[in-house]
Amino acid sequence: MRADAxxxxxxxxxxxxxxxxxxxxxxxxxAVAALAGVGIATLYRNFPSRDxxxxxxxxxxxxxxxxxxxxxxxxxxxxxxxxxxxFVDAVVELRMGALVPALVxxxxxxxxxxxxxxxxxxxxxxxxxxxxQELGLVREDVVPLEIVMGIAMLTRPHxxxxxxxxxxxxxxxxxxFLAGLRPDGxxxxxxxxxxxxxx
Amino acid sequence: MRADAxxxxxxxxxxxxxxxxxxxxxxxxxAVAALAGVGIATLYRNFPSRDxxxxxxxxxxxxxxxxxxxxxxxxxxxxxxxxxxxFVDAVVELRMGALVPALVxxxxxxxxxxxxxxxxxxxxxxxxxxxxQELGLVREDVVPLEIVMGIAMLTRPHxxxxxxxxxxxxxxxxxxFLAGLRPDGxxxxxxxxxxxxxx
Amino acid sequence: MRADAxxxxxxxxxxxxxxxxxxxxxxxxxAVAALAGVGIATLYRNFPSRDxxxxxxxxxxxxxxxxxxxxxxxxxxxxxxxxxxxFVDAVVELRMGALVPALVxxxxxxxxxxxxxxxxxxxxxxxxxxxxQELGLVREDVVPLEIVMGIAMLTRPHxxxxxxxxxxxxxxxxxxFLAGLRPDGxxxxxxxxxxxxxx
Amino acid sequence: MRADAxxxxxxxxxxxxxxxxxxxxxxxxxAVAALAGVGIATLYRNFPSRDxxxxxxxxxxxxxxxxxxxxxxxxxxxxxxxxxxxFVDAVVELRMGALVPALVxxxxxxxxxxxxxxxxxxxxxxxxxxxxQELGLVREDVVPLEIVMGIAMLTRPHxxxxxxxxxxxxxxxxxxFLAGLRPDGxxxxxxxxxxxxxx
DNA sequence: GATGAATGAGCCTTCATTCAT
DNA sequence: GATGAATGAAGGCTCATTCAT
Numbered sequence: 148m149r150a151d152a153x154x155x156x157x158x159x160x161x162x163x164x165x166x167x168x169x170x171x172x173x174x175x176x177x178a179v180a181a182l183a184g185v186g187i188a189t190l191y192r193n194f195p196s197r198d199x200x201x202x203x204x205x206x207x208x209x210x211x212x213x214x215x216x217x218x219x220x221x222x223x224x225x226x227x228x229x230x231x232x233x234f235v236d237a238v239v240e241l242r243m244g245a246l247v248p249a250l251v252x253x254x255x256x257x258x259x260x261x262x263x264x265x266x267x268x269x270x271x272x273x274x275x276x277x278x279x280q281e282l283g284l285v286r287e288d289v290v291p292l293e294i295v296m297g298i299a300m301l302t303r304p305h306x307x308x309x310x311x312x313x314x315x316x317x318x319x320x321x322x323x324f325l326a327g328l329r330p331d332g333x334x335x336x337x338x339x340x341x342x343x344x345x346x
Numbered sequence: 347m348r349a350d351a352x353x354x355x356x357x358x359x360x361x362x363x364x365x366x367x368x369x370x371x372x373x374x375x376x377a378v379a380a381l382a383g384v385g386i387a388t389l390y391r392n393f394p395s396r397d398x399x400x401x402x403x404x405x406x407x408x409x410x411x412x413x414x415x416x417x418x419x420x421x422x423x424x425x426x427x428x429x430x431x432x433f434v435d436a437v438v439e440l441r442m443g444a445l446v447p448a449l450v451x452x453x454x455x456x457x458x459x460x461x462x463x464x465x466x467x468x469x470x471x472x473x474x475x476x477x478x479q480e481l482g483l484v485r486e487d488v489v490p491l492e493i494v495m496g497i498a499m500l501t502r503p504h505x506x507x508x509x510x511x512x513x514x515x516x517x518x519x520x521x522x523f524l525a526g527l528r529p530d531g532x533x534x535x536x537x538x539x540x541x542x543x544x545x
Numbered sequence: 546m547r548a549d550a551x552x553x554x555x556x557x558x559x560x561x562x563x564x565x566x567x568x569x570x571x572x573x574x575x576a577v578a579a580l581a582g583v584g585i586a587t588l589y590r591n592f593p594s595r596d597x598x599x600x601x602x603x604x605x606x607x608x609x610x611x612x613x614x615x616x617x618x619x620x621x622x623x624x625x626x627x628x629x630x631x632f633v634d635a636v637v638e639l640r641m642g643a644l645v646p647a648l649v650x651x652x653x654x655x656x657x658x659x660x661x662x663x664x665x666x667x668x669x670x671x672x673x674x675x676x677x678q679e680l681g682l683v684r685e686d687v688v689p690l691e692i693v694m695g696i697a698m699l700t701r702p703h704x705x706x707x708x709x710x711x712x713x714x715x716x717x718x719x720x721x722f723l724a725g726l727r728p729d730g731x732x733x734x735x736x737x738x739x740x741x742x743x744x
Numbered sequence: 745m746r747a748d749a750x751x752x753x754x755x756x757x758x759x760x761x762x763x764x765x766x767x768x769x770x771x772x773x774x775a776v777a778a779l780a781g782v783g784i785a786t787l788y789r790n791f792p793s794r795d796x797x798x799x800x801x802x803x804x805x806x807x808x809x810x811x812x813x814x815x816x817x818x819x820x821x822x823x824x825x826x827x828x829x830x831f832v833d834a835v836v837e838l839r840m841g842a843l844v845p846a847l848v849x850x851x852x853x854x855x856x857x858x859x860x861x862x863x864x865x866x867x868x869x870x871x872x873x874x875x876x877q878e879l880g881l882v883r884e885d886v887v888p889l890e891i892v893m894g895i896a897m898l899t900r901p902h903x904x905x906x907x908x909x910x911x912x913x914x915x916x917x918x919x920x921f922l923a924g925l926r927p928d929g930x931x932x933x934x935x936x937x938x939x940x941x942x943x
Numbered sequence: 944g945a946t947g948a949a950t951g952a953g954c955c956t957t958c959a960t961t962c963a964t
Numbered sequence: 965g966a967t968g969a970a971t972g973a974a975g976g977c978t979c980a981t982t983c984a985t
Contacts, residue, residue, distance in 0.1 A: 151985085152948070173372065175975055186950045191977065193948095289522065297519045301499055320496045320523075323488065327526025351965090374958060385967045390960070549964085550969070571770065573954055584971045589956065591969090687920065695917045699897055718894045721886065722917075725924025749944090772979060783946045788981070 156193050156203075159183045163204050167245035171304050172201070201249035202261050208246055209264040212238060212295065216271035220278055227282045234275065235298065239321055244303030247296070286330040297324050355392050355402075358382045362403050366444040370503050371400070400448035401460045407445055408463040411437060411494065415470035419477055426481045433474065437494065438520055443502030446495070485529040496523050554591050554601075557581045561602050565643035569702050570599070599647035600659050606644055607662040610636060610693065614669035618676055625680045632673065633696065637719055642701030645694070684728040695722050753790050753800075756780045760801050764842040768901050769798070798846035799858045805843055806861040809835060809892065813868035817875055824879045831872065835892065836918055841900030844893070883927040894921050 162183035166174045176197065180190040194200035215237045222230035250265070257265070272291040279285040285294075301320045361382035365373045375396060379389040393399035414436045421429035456464070471490040478484040484493075500519045560581035564572045574595060578588040592598035613635045620628035655663070670689040677683040683692075699718045759780035763771045773794060777787040791797035812834045819827035854862070869888040876882040882891075898917045 155948085176977095177975070187976090188951070188978080189949050195977090197976080286525075289518075293515065293518055293522065296515060297500070297522060300502065300519065301496070303499065303502060316492065316495060319488075319492055320499065323492065323496060323526035324519075324523055325526065326485075326528075327522035327524065329525075375960090376958075386959090387961085387968075388966055391965070394960095396959070553969085574956095575954070585955090586957080586972075587970050593956095595955085684923075687916075691913065691916055691920065694913060695898070695920060698900065698917065699894070701897065701900060714890065714893060717886075717890055718897065718921075721890065721894060721924035722921055723924065724883075724926075725920035725922065727923075773981090774979075784980090785947075785982085786945055789944070792981095794980075 155183075155185065155189070159185070159190055159193055159200070160203050160207050163200050164208065167201075167204065168242040168304055172245045172248045176200070198249075201246070202258055205246050205249045206261045206264045208241055208243060209250075209261070209268040211241060212243075213264070213268040213271040216268070216275045220271070220275045223275075223278050223282065227279065227284055231279055231284055235321065235325060238295065238298050239302055239317070242302050242304070243295070243299040244301075247299050247303070280330075283330055285328050289328060294328065354382075354384065354388070358384070358389055358392055358399070359402050359406050362399050363407065366400075366403065367441040367503060371444045371447045375399070397448075398457075400445075401457055404445050404448045405460045405463045407440055407442060408460070408467040410440060411442075412463070412467040412470040415467070415474040419470070419474045422474070422477050422481065426478065426483055430478055430483055434497065434520065434524060437497050438501055438516070441501050441503070442494070442498040443500075446498050446502065479529075482529055484527050488527060493527065553581075553583065553587070557583070557588055557591055557598070558601050558605050561598050562606065562640075565599075565602065566640035566702055570643045570646045574598070596647070599644070600656055603644050603647045604659045604662045606639055606641055607659070607666040609639060610641075611662070611666040611669040614666070614673040618669070618673045621673075621676050621680065625677065625682055629677055629682055633719065633723060636693065636696050637700055637715070640700050640702070641693070641697040642699075645697050645701070678728075681728055683726050687726060692726065752780075752782065752786070756782070756787055756790055756797070757800050757804050760797050761805065761843075764798075764801065765839040765901060769842045769845045773797070795846075798843075799855055802843050802846045803858045803861045805838055805840060806858070806865040808838060809840075810861070810865040810868040813865070813872045817868070817872045820872070820875050820879065824876065824881055828876055828881055832895065832918065832922060835895050836899055836914070839899050839901070840892070840896040841898075844896050844900065877927075880927055882925050886925060891925065 159179065163179045166179045166182055170178065176190055177187055179200070180187045183190070190200070194203060215234055219230045219234035222233070250261075269291060272295060276285055276289070276291050276294065280287055298321065301324060302317055358378065362378045365378045365381055369377065375389060376386055378399070379386045382389070389399070393402060414433055418429045418433035421432070468490060471494060475484055475488070475490050475493065479486055497520065500523060501516055557577065561577045564577045564580055568576065574588055575585055577598070578585045581588070588598070592601060613632055617628045617632035620631070667689060670693060674683055674687070674689050674692065678685055696719065699722060700715055756776065760776045763776045763779055767775065773787060774784055776797070777784045780787070787797070791800060812831055816827045816831035819830070866888060869892060873882055873886070873888050873891065877884055895918065898921060899914055
């Protein structure tokens, strides 16, 4: 039963991630439960409030970003350009856009696990960016937060967006953004970072 | 009487823009009516459906972008760098983020006025970007749509976002994006533009 | 429209009183709306929360108790016994039982109108009881609160209660209670009254 | 094993009585199971429906009232006044208020054990009251049911009631009620008792 | 047998939209 | 024309009850 419960919980998180990514952070929880193939009350048993679910999704996703950053740092040894590109592509794939509110709101009240995950992710991404900066692939004056948040905001869900408009709008916006991250560009305005910065 | 009606209509559009920018595209229409100081029924008399209001807001904002582009093109004669910077800053100020859905959804069903406004804006922005490309300020391989959409997506509203996180996150993301627009960067993946592209 | 609104509001209060009296203070608000012949949203427009409705019912009922007390005081001139009996009968008819929670909970947070009604009712009932005590009809050592609360608690709704059990249980309990209020009985334990006592 | 089961069952009844007395007859059964320290399914195994549990609680409590009545009758030999007072105090302590619905609803469908307990309690209380009437301590024209029901209704739970209002409201109401039971008062209206009267 | 999880039904509340004045 | 009120549908959440381990 323990294994079952865990599996169910994970399938709910996965469903929530998909639904949030597709329909935005305000998507009805019924849709999440339906996608996970369970009743709405089961969702509520696992996550007593919407925030709890959002936090769980955020935590999971943060863990994935951390893993990607760790892997990319390792791969920097052989192929820094490729590692950097694959890292960005993978983060884009995560479609973190819908999670931004969950990570950004009421920072002080984030549950400990999420804070912990955030710190670990921040550390891993920072190490990666530092390395890329040493290698001359990323400009010196950016902060890890900004890279992840930039990707997140450029991948926020738009209903029907990709049917009617530029098919590859998001990849191209990401590409522009990445080009702007290269070290040869003009300098940025100074960053103002509070101690509680997300990443 | 005509003037009165027009003024009322404009005040509703203005209120809607403010409310959408602050609280997102899904904000309750009551809030719009309240901000405009009219009853909800008056709002509905002017804009029979939510989409009508959203379209009106989009049209107005598109007109402002067009005007900004026209002015910037003129100013390119004297001070291209400044003209470009001021254009971007002004577009950022418009906080178009919340309008993206209104512009992007159901493109074929956009009412004629909005299509018209869109075309005019597209033309004006295209002229500006062409000029900037000739002047070597903007890379060759971007499309006007992408510049405006990039700014829009980077300025979408986040509840409480700016209290807890980097105070100037958005300006910095915009700056990175602009840096990526400079001509000296690496080339972008090819754009895939349908005929009905927004801009 | 003003008159309409007021009438509607009153019909909602009346319906709520009936439903609460019949089915208890936790009765579904749908039932109230249905009895008033309006949609549930209309109820919510008039009374944004359940407490607001409960308070309105309480206020109305308190006003009626006050009026009854005033009238009884007048009638004391001619027929004190009859006045006292009619007052009690009328209060019993009000079936205040279900209101007790609304009056008793969160006293400090009672809205001003309800507090005001409570004070006026308290004053009127106090005058009546004082008079009855002078006339030797009510024992000296009781407090107005206790009389009204006693009646309220003895008339709280019991689902189906009167079908299966003593048909006139409540009148008889009230009669015993009244008998206990007569001045010739044994003395009561001392009352401990906070300043915020309900009545 | 039999003893274990019985003990568990009793602990559930005890928990249910406490929860019902505190939070009313509609309290969630989860709370009962939690207070008893068992899973909700265990509660349901012992009491297949909410009514079953309520009946068990009622039966137990009726048994205690019967025992109290028997003891009081014995004690009437030495100290009738004291016996009567202690009986009332003990019944008040039982906080039967929340049980009233369980005893009163759907009388015909009461399970045999509860009917049996009810009859025994009724007999014992009747014997006590008869004795007290002979001794001149209780008026002639009351029925045992009324005494017990009066106490029950005056002790029904009110959320937060005792924090904000008269601290000893209930004891005083009981005292008034008892005073009304004394034989020297005015006569009561006639009782109408169906054959299936509770007590 | 005991347990925690699953479920659906029900009530609460909000909001887009329509109606009556 | 402008307004406030009315409405139903939708989503949030809880809880009695059943199921699978």
